[in-house]
Amino acid sequence: MGAYLRPRGLEEALQALTRPFMVLAGGTDFYPARVGRPVTEDILDIGAIAALRGISETADGWRVGATTTWSELVEAGLPPLFDGLKQAAREVGGRQIQNAGTIAGNICNASPAADGMPALLALEAEVEVASRDGARRLPLGAFVTGVRKTALLPGELVTALHVPRPKHEARSAFLKLGARRYLVISIAMASVVVEVSNRTVAAARIAVGACSPVAQRLPDLERTLVGVPVDAHLGERVEPRHLAPLSPIDDVRGSAGYRGEVALVLLRRLLSEVAA
Numbered sequence: 001m002g003a004y005l006r007p008r009g010l011e012e013a014l015q016a017l018t019r020p021f022m023v024l025a026g027g028t029d030f031y032p033a034r035v036g037r038p039v040t041e042d043i044l045d046i047g048a049i050a051a052l053r054g055i056s057e058t059a060d061g062w063r064v065g066a067t068t069t070w071s072e073l074v075e076a077g078l079p080p081l082f083d084g085l086k087q088a089a090r091e092v093g094g095r096q097i098q099n100a101g102t103i104a105g106n107i108c109n110a111s112p113a114a115d116g117m118p119a120l121l122a123l124e125a126e127v128e129v130a131s132r133d134g135a136r137r138l139p140l141g142a143f144v145t146g147v148r149k150t151a152l153l154p155g156e157l158v159t160a161l162h163v164p165r166p167k168h169e170a171r172s173a174f175l176k177l178g179a180r181r182y183l184v185i186s187i188a189m190a191s192v193v194v195e196v197s198n199r200t201v202a203a204a205r206i207a208v209g210a211c212s213p214v215a216q217r218l219p220d221l222e223r224t225l226v227g228v229p230v231d232a233h234l235g236e237r238v239e240p241r242h243l244a245p246l247s248p249i250d251d252v253r254g255s256a257g258y259r260g261e262v263a264l265v266l267l268r269r270l271l272s273e274v275a276a
Contacts, residue, residue, distance in 0.1 A: 002039070003021075005045065020154075022043050026100040029111075052067040052160070053065045061165040070099075070102075071099045073086060079170070080171050081163075082123075084192065085174070087174040088118070088176075088191065091174075104127075104160075110149055112210055118174065119172070121216075126139055128158070130156065133155075145214070168196060170195045171196065173192055173273045175266045175270055187259060188262040189210055190206070194271070194274045199229060211248040213247070217245070218267075220242050224242065231275055234272060234274070246260065
């Protein structure tokens with residue numbers, strides 16, 4: 001095994017990252033990928049850094065620390081804006097995984113089927129990144145650049161996610177389909193955030209995962225919904241043409257055509273749910 005560091009302060013961690021380290025948080029992706037072989041990488045375990053954990057409300061929105069676990073998110077007192085992300089959190093493996101797995105770890109792993117991605121995209125989350133040279137923020141859609149690829153530069157560490165406060169009352173929801181009910185990789189999943197004013201859609205943010213190398217927003221559908229009544233017919237507004245940004249593939253879990261059909265059904269159900 002290589003070197004193992006478990007710093008208690010952020011500055012110590014950033015200093016360590018001046019040379020190559022494999023960053024370890026919850027370990028729920030790290031360990032399964034190394035079953036049957038020794039761990040040879042130098043490991044930087046950030047689980048003891050208190051500044052990276054917890055959820056706080058700010059004037060502009062909410063800050064979610066990088067090592068906040070899915071269980072902590074579910075139990076947090078948050079407005080309905082976060083209902084979709086909480087629903088996604090309950091789908092991340094079993095309870096033991098949710099107790100250990102971290103929100104930033106889910107996005108840094110950059111899996112096309114990462115359960116947190118569609119909900120965080122619909123929340124317009126920004127990723128806070130720090131290094132010895134300072135800190136920067138970038139939209140989540142620019143952070144995950146491909147399958148298992150992110151925009152992190154050498155020496156950088158994700159420290160938090162920021163969710164902006166919506167201008168109107170906001171509702172959200174998340175759904176996914178897998179081959180079984182629990183502990184499953186998604187065939188398709190989707191999340192919606194709808195802002196409501198005077199019983200009409202003031203803004204909509206909609207994202208689909210597991211149907212492209214990276215989870216995708218659906219801007220044409222979002223524009224279509226603005227100004228329409230929030231009623232029982234909201235889900236009927238979704239048409240196949242709205243799924244144009246997606247590029248589903250054929251694999252052992254389902255065909256590309258099936259994924260497209262599933263995404264359409266999920267979106268219609270989600271919009272009907274938030275309208276109710």
